Amino acid sequence: MKFDMDYIAHHNALTETNPYLKLFITIFLLVLTLALDNLYFDIFIFIAMSIVILAIAKINIRSYLKFLSIPMVFVVLTCIFLIFFFGKGEVIYETGIFGIVVTTDSLHYGVYTFFRVIGCLPLLGFLALTTPIAKILHCLETLKVPKIVIEIALLMYNTIFIFLNEIDTMQKAQETRLGYSTYFGSFKSLGALASTIFLRSLDKSETLQHSLDSRGYTGELPIYEPRKKEN
Structure with missing residues (x-):
């Protein structure tokens, strides 16, 4: 979905x-x-x-x-x-x-x-x-919420939607192969989806860490700051 x-x-x-x-x-x-x-x-x-x-x-x-x-x-x-x-x-x-x-x-x-x-x-x-999540996190930073909480929220938000996108892609691939055409096939496909998505999640988390490191991640993520409107 x-x-x-x-x-x-x-x-x-x-x-x-x-x-x-x-x-x-x-x-x-x-x-x-x-x-x-x-x-x-x-x-x-x-x-x-x-x-x-x-x-x-x-x-x-x-x-x-x-x-x-x-x-x-x-x-x-x-x-x-x-x-x-x-x-x-x-x-x-x-x-x-x-x-x-x-x-x-x-x-x-x-x-x-x-x-x-x-x-x-x-x-x-x-x-x-x-x-938008960027504005919510900026509000939290302005309200002096600890940075570690904001960074965890940002990474969780990003990871959740990567996770959902992977499920959507895999589910569509199973449907094209008639994986849900029968009751037995549906249970088998769901089992395969659950086991595969766990491995995909580990792979995506490692890719995310490499992406952060390649962009100079030092343990602190920059938070979006909206531009001030000119008078």
Whole structure:
């Protein structure tokens, strides 16, 4: 699944909006959402920020759904795990498998966690999809965030998209060879993809290190600084 978040961040209606303002709004609403601890407010934030992203920033709905789909898979799996394996209280459903049950406490815990997370996802999406990473890192540097944190964030951002691009390329290659035409073939292709991508990741990380060294990397990455507007 190809998803160019960097292109979207550079081409939307809020790209040129003050990045400090967007960063402040994101952090303030994140803290407020976590502090209020209210599921209704979580749902309200999800709807409100989704409207801002789609209607004001004018980001394509398919791109927004792709952004949500990646973390949403992990959220759903985590919440299912919480529902079946955590919590005490009255049993409301028995699976009949190794004594695994769903209790009132575990169901509440899973649903509660799900809504807390989806309340925060659009806030992160608002910042990530409307602000180029270079501007975000410049804001963090101005706010005196330790340089090591900024450099790790930059390298992680770069590596994640190299990783996703590799998966996209390999998946398309498998599809052209009918790797997903049958159930057995799909499992075999996914297994090959998982094992190969690990080796590709190691190779890409080594290539990245060589690229940094060849450009005079001394342990500190330069941070983008926007040009001051002339009066």
